[in-house]
Amino acid sequence: MTEVLTVQGLAKRYGDLAAVDGVSFTIAPGETFGLLGPNGAGKTTTISMIAGLIAADAGTVTVAGKGMGPSETAAKRHLGLVPQELAIYPDLTGRENLSFFGRLQGLNGRDLSRRTQEVLELIGLADRAGDLTKNYSGGMKRRLNIGIGLLHRPTLLILDEPTVGVDPQSRNSILEAVEALSSEGMAVLYTTHYMEEAERLCDRIAIIDEGSIQAEGTRDELIKLTGGVDRINLHGSGNSVAAAAALRLVPGVQHVDGDGSALSLTVQDGPSVLAGIVTGAGNAGMSVTSVEITRPDLESVFLHLTGKALRD
Amino acid sequence: MTAVLALAGVELKRFLRDRSNIFFVFIFPLMLILLIGSQFGAGAGQSRVAISGSGSSLAEAIKTKLEAADVDVTFAGADTVRQELSRGSTDVGLFISEAAAAEFDAGGSEAGRPAEVEVVMGSQSGAQAVMQQVRTAIQSVNVERGQLAALTQAGLPAAQADEALAAASQRLSAPKVEVVDTSEIAQEFRGLGQFDLGAAQQLLLFVFLSSLTGATTLIQARKLGVIPRMLAAPVSSGQAVAGQALGRFAIALVQGGYIMLGTALLFGVQWGSIALSVLVLALFCTVSAAAAMVIGSVMDNDGAASGVGVGAGLVLAGLGGCMVPPELFPETLRTVSYITPHRFAYDAFAEIQRHEGGLGDILPQLGVLAAMAVALLLLGSLLLRRSLNRSL
Numbered sequence: 001m002t003e004v005l006t007v008q009g010l011a012k013r014y015g016d017l018a019a020v021d022g023v024s025f026t027i028a029p030g031e032t033f034g035l036l037g038p039n040g041a042g043k044t045t046t047i048s049m050i051a052g053l054i055a056a057d058a059g060t061v062t063v064a065g066k067g068m069g070p071s072e073t074a075a076k077r078h079l080g081l082v083p084q085e086l087a088i089y090p091d092l093t094g095r096e097n098l099s100f101f102g103r104l105q106g107l108n109g110r111d112l113s114r115r116t117q118e119v120l121e122l123i124g125l126a127d128r129a130g131d132l133t134k135n136y137s138g139g140m141k142r143r144l145n146i147g148i149g150l151l152h153r154p155t156l157l158i159l160d161e162p163t164v165g166v167d168p169q170s171r172n173s174i175l176e177a178v179e180a181l182s183s184e185g186m187a188v189l190y191t192t193h194y195m196e197e198a199e200r201l202c203d204r205i206a207i208i209d210e211g212s213i214q215a216e217g218t219r220d221e222l223i224k225l226t227g228g229v230d231r232i233n234l235h236g237s238g239n240s241v242a243a244a245a246a247l248r249l250v251p252g253v254q255h256v257d258g259d260g261s262a263l264s265l266t267v268q269d270g271p272s273v274l275a276g277i278v279t280g281a282g283n284a285g286m287s288v289t290s291v292e293i294t295r296p297d298l299e300s301v302f303l304h305l306t307g308k309a310l311r312d
Numbered sequence: 313m314t315a316v317l318a319l320a321g322v323e324l325k326r327f328l329r330d331r332s333n334i335f336f337v338f339i340f341p342l343m344l345i346l347l348i349g350s351q352f353g354a355g356a357g358q359s360r361v362a363i364s365g366s367g368s369s370l371a372e373a374i375k376t377k378l379e380a381a382d383v384d385v386t387f388a389g390a391d392t393v394r395q396e397l398s399r400g401s402t403d404v405g406l407f408i409s410e411a412a413a414a415e416f417d418a419g420g421s422e423a424g425r426p427a428e429v430e431v432v433m434g435s436q437s438g439a440q441a442v443m444q445q446v447r448t449a450i451q452s453v454n455v456e457r458g459q460l461a462a463l464t465q466a467g468l469p470a471a472q473a474d475e476a477l478a479a480a481s482q483r484l485s486a487p488k489v490e491v492v493d494t495s496e497i498a499q500e501f502r503g504l505g506q507f508d509l510g511a512a513q514q515l516l517l518f519v520f521l522s523s524l525t526g527a528t529t530l531i532q533a534r535k536l537g538v539i540p541r542m543l544a545a546p547v548s549s550g551q552a553v554a555g556q557a558l559g560r561f562a563i564a565l566v567q568g569g570y571i572m573l574g575t576a577l578l579f580g581v582q583w584g585s586i587a588l589s590v591l592v593l594a595l596f597c598t599v600s601a602a603a604a605m606v607i608g609s610v611m612d613n614d615g616a617a618s619g620v621g622v623g624a625g626l627v628l629a630g631l632g633g634c635m636v637p638p639e640l641f642p643e644t645l646r647t648v649s650y651i652t653p654h655r656f657a658y659d660a661f662a663e664i665q666r667h668e669g670g671l672g673d674i675l676p677q678l679g680v681l682a683a684m685a686v687a688l689l690l691l692g693s694l695l696l697r698r699s700l701n702r703s704l
Contacts, residue, residue, distance in 0.1 A: 051544040054701075073546035081544035087537040091326050103318035104545040148541065 002065070004029050004078075004156050004187035005050065010059035012045055012211075019045040021211040023059070027156065027189060032182045034202030035191040036298060038308075042211040043191040044084060047160050050189070051081045064155045077106065080154030082146050084161045090134035094125050094144050097133060098151060105152035115151055123147040123177075139170030146174065150181070157181060158189045163197065175201060195298040207302055214305040223296045226304040229254060230270030231294040232277060234263040239285035246284035250276050270295065315547045319555025324562045327526060341518040341571050342578065348514070349507035349579060359383040359442040360401070364390040365408030370416035370429070370453070374406065377449035383442065397434050403442035405432045416457070456481075500639050504666060507579035509637065511571070512661040516596060516654045517629040519568045523600035524621030526563055530556060530608030530696070531617055539700050549700055553693050560601035568593045584664035588671060592664070595678060596657040598685040605692030609699040628652045656680045 005027040012020040020042045027033040035043045049056045052068045052075065061068040066075035088097045098116045102108075107115055120126040123143040125136075133141060142162065149157055159178065163171045178201055182188050192198055198205050199219055206216040215222055234243075244258040247265060252273035255266040263281070267273050270293045281288050294300070302308075327333060361378055365371050366387035375385045388396070396402040407430040429450065433443045456477065463473035501509065533539060533556075542552055572589065575581040583589040607624075611617040629635060631645075632654025638646055649655040660677035663669030 048540075051540075053540050053543055070543070071548055073548065076544060076546040079544065081541060083537055083540055085537040087541040089322070089326065089536065089538065091329055092322070096322075096325070100318055100322050101541065101545065104315050104542055104547050106314065106546060108314065 002029070003027065003062075004031075004064060005033075005189065006060075006062040007046075007050060008060045008062075010046060010049055010061065011057050012049060012054070013057055018211045020049065020056075023208070023211075023213055025206050025213065025216060027187045029155075029187050030182060030185040031203045032178065032188040032190055032201050034198040034205040035189065035208055036193070036195065036198045036202075036205050036302070037191075037208035038193050041193075041208045043208060044160055045211075046208070047081075047158055047189070047191060051079060051158060052076055077152070078155040080149035080152065080157045082149040082157070082159045082162055084164060086141050086145050088133050088141060088144055088148070091132060093130050093132055094136070094140075095120065095129040097144060098148060101148045102151045107152060115153075119147045119151055122150070124173075138165065139167055139173070142166050142170055142174065143177075146177065154186070156187045156189065160191050161193070162190075163192070163194065195302075199298055205298065207298070207305060209302075209306045215301065219298065222298060222301045226296045226300050228296060229266050229268060230296065232265045232267055232270050232274065233292040233294070234265070234277070234281060234286070234288050235261060235290040235292075236281070236286050236288040237261060238287045243281040243284040243286035246280050247277055250280050253277065315545070315551045316555040316558060319542070319552065320558035320562055323529060323556065323559025324566065326529060327563045328566070333522075337518070337522050337567050338570060341514050341567075342574055345507055345510045345514050345571075345575055345579065345581075348510035352510070359403055359445060361385050361404045361406065361442065361446060362393040362396050362402040363387050363406045363408065364393045365406070365410075365413060365429075368408060368410075368413030368417065370413050371406075371408050373416075373453045373456075374408075374429075374446075374449050377452050378445065381445050381449065383445055383449075394432075397432055400434055403434045403439040404446050405434075406430070406446065407432070500662075501637075501666070505580060505582055507575060507581050508665055511575040511579065511581040511583075512658065512665065513634040513637070515568055515571045515575075515593070516632065516657050516661075517625070517634040518571065519564050519593075519597060520600045520603070520629060520654065521622065521625030522567055523560060523564045523597075523604040524607055524625045525618050526560065527604040527608035527611075527621055528614035528617050530605070530699075531612060531614040534612075534699060534702070535614075543700070549697055552700060553696050556696060557601060557605055557689065557693065560604045561597055564597035564600045565594065568597055582665060583661075584668060585670070588664050588669075588674060589661065591678065592657055592660045592674065592681070595681040595685060596653060599653045599681060599688060602685055602688030602692045605696050606688060609692060609695035612702075629654055631655075633658045653681055653684050656684075 003026040007026070008024050010020055010023040011018070023042070023046055025033065035046065037043050045054075048054045050061050050063075050068065052061075052070050052072055055070055063075040064078040066072065066078070068075040068079075089100070092100065095116060098119055099112060102112045102116060117126070120129050123146065125140060125144060125147070128136065128140065133144060136144065146159070146162060149159075162174055166174065175197065178188060178190065182201075190198070190201055202219075204216065204218055205222060207214045207222065215225055240258050240261060240263060244256045244263055247253055247263065248256050250273065252268045253265055254268065257264045263286075265277065267277070274291065274293065278288055278291065359382070361383050363371050363375065363385060364387075371387070378385050386402070390407055393402070393405040393407065397405045409430070412428055431443070431446060431450075433439045459477055460470075460473050463476060464470055468476070539552070543549060569590075572583055572593065576583060604621075607617055607621060611620065631649055632638070632652035633641070633649055634654050638649050638655060638658065641649060656677040660674040660681075663673045663677070667673070
């Protein structure tokens with residue numbers, strides 16, 4: 001399969017800071033690829049180089065087989081960018097914004113008019129197309145922001161944290177739109193620091209931190225990196241020291257840590273061993289008041305790989 | 313090219329859509345031109361005489377003589393005439409008593425005796441010259457009256473005497489007083505219409521001022537985040553810069569063209585050769601657009617940029633002769649005024665409007681304006697390109 005996007009050894013430095021350091025990945029047609037990382041991880045810098053906004057210090061970017069760079073207009077024709085910040089003129093109408101950016105993409109005449117109308121209907125703004133966008137709600141602006149990126153039917157759509165600051169309803173609408181585009185065969189590069197969005201949308205995910213990719217794969221492949229174990233936290237009163245010793249002997253329990261009234265256990269298949277753990281703790285003299293099971297997710301993966309939480 | 317035109321078009325559309333521009337860009341300049349022309353324009357030098365004592369043949373005779381000499385004559389009551397004199401809204405006041413009017417109508421108690429009227433001169437500088445015109449008119453009326461009296465005393469019937477005098481006046485041309493100010497400054501403005509000078513000055517002031525204050529849209533474009541989106545499209549940074557420059561030029565040209573057309577239609581301003589005037593305007597607009605690019609590129613705060621634009625726009629306009637004509641400047645200031653593009657454009661318009669100058673006559677001014685435009689465009693493009701990179 002011909003890759004829509006190939007990123008190889010991408011690097012960018014700002015003084016002593018390596019904003020992006022040797023990033024490589026590919027995206028196939030119809031694939032949604034997620035760049036998951038906290039704020040400041042290097043996601044936007046990576047995207048800026050992929051979109052040809054800034055020149056890379058090292059590495060290459062190929063979009064639809066064409067080399068990308070700030071002056072490479074041939075590659076840019078295949079790319080649709082939806083920036084993190086709203087990038088629309090508030091003193092133009094929704095239709096005028098689409099029409100203007102469509103012209104920049106080389107659309108004109110009937111083709112531009114038809115495509116503008118199609119996108120307005122796709123993003124649900126056809127009935128408000130003649131209103132100035134400064135009068136739009138936040139969600140409507142977000143939808144227009146995305147619609148502009150779709151005008152010229154790009155081969156690769158880049159969405160840079162498109163749901164930041166969006167209400168839950170609009171956020172869901174945006175996620176559904178991305179799923180629809182992907183099902184139509186559009187390759188999507190999606191950056192986010194929301195684990196749930198990456199898990200829902202992305203076929204493959206790269207976890208990025210401090211400018212470099214820590215791991216890449218499907219969700220299941222990434223979770224396996226953590227060892228696939230669950231974590232159970234017990235809170236209660238009584239003899240927690242004796243309880244910790246007893247629980248180490250329960251089948252499926254791999255590790256037990258205790259600090260006074262709380263115990264933290266690493267187990268295989270938490271739900272199946274939970275009953276035995278609560279019983280064992282009780283028999284050892286600990287009265288359990290609360291139990292918490294944490295199954296592995298991308299947050300756990302990130303914690304496992306970087307030693308810090310995703311939202312730090 | 314499509315991208316450049318799209319960029320320029322959207323800049324122009326946003327400028328025209330901004331309601332705050334309607335007054336300051338389109339209404340205010342014409343109001344100022346009207347005000348300045350009314351107060352200080354060439355027509356404001358019209359000789360004005362107010363006469364108290366309307367209805368008498370003496371008053372009508374003097375009025376006829378004065379109007380023949382291009383003097384603006386009005387009739388009013390004695391109190392009104394005095395008020396107009398004190399306020400300077402008339403140059404000379406004539407007070408014709410009922411006795412004098414009756415005596416004139418009766419042909420004089422003693423035939424040929426001169427009519428006597430009270431004449432009061434205003435305090436303004438031009439009143440002295442108008443006074444001279446009034447004296448001449450009154451003397452002329454008296455002479456004609458004396459001639460008529462002499463003829464009737466010689467036994468000629470009154471009707472024949474009138475005919476004889478009328479025939480004689482057609483054969484002879486009466487002496488006419490023409491007031492000519494021979495000073496260098498007066499000669500410089502000779503031939504200008506009432507609004508011509510103010511129109512050229514305000515055109516330059518407002519085109520430059522609006523361009524500089526409009527530089528804020530460049531800053532806003534960076535803040536709105538549309539620059540990265542533009543440059544992610546198949547648009548080079550050179551095209552983006554060219555589009556912004558063309559947009560600023562279009563804005564300046566629309567305003568300048570509007571003022572030229574509006575003043576020509578509303579106030580009858582004579583712009584001389586339209587082709588040459590538009591050429592001067594186009595070059596001046598290019599300088600203005602490039603200056604706006606410089607301000608919009610080096611500054612990141614649109615409020616501060618607007619303040620700098622207003623300040624710089626007014627100072628340069630004042631220095632360049634758009635507030636007080638540079639012909640009235642002291643010698644040193646006149647020399648300094650040539651650091652501004654306004655001065656060169658002013659001189660070019662003066663040559664076209666006042667002296668029917670051709671392309672050859674304004675080539676020096678056009679050359680300097682073109683050089684300024686090129687230098688500022690290069691600087692503005694360089695700075696704008698850097699500012700675009702700052703916004704990524």
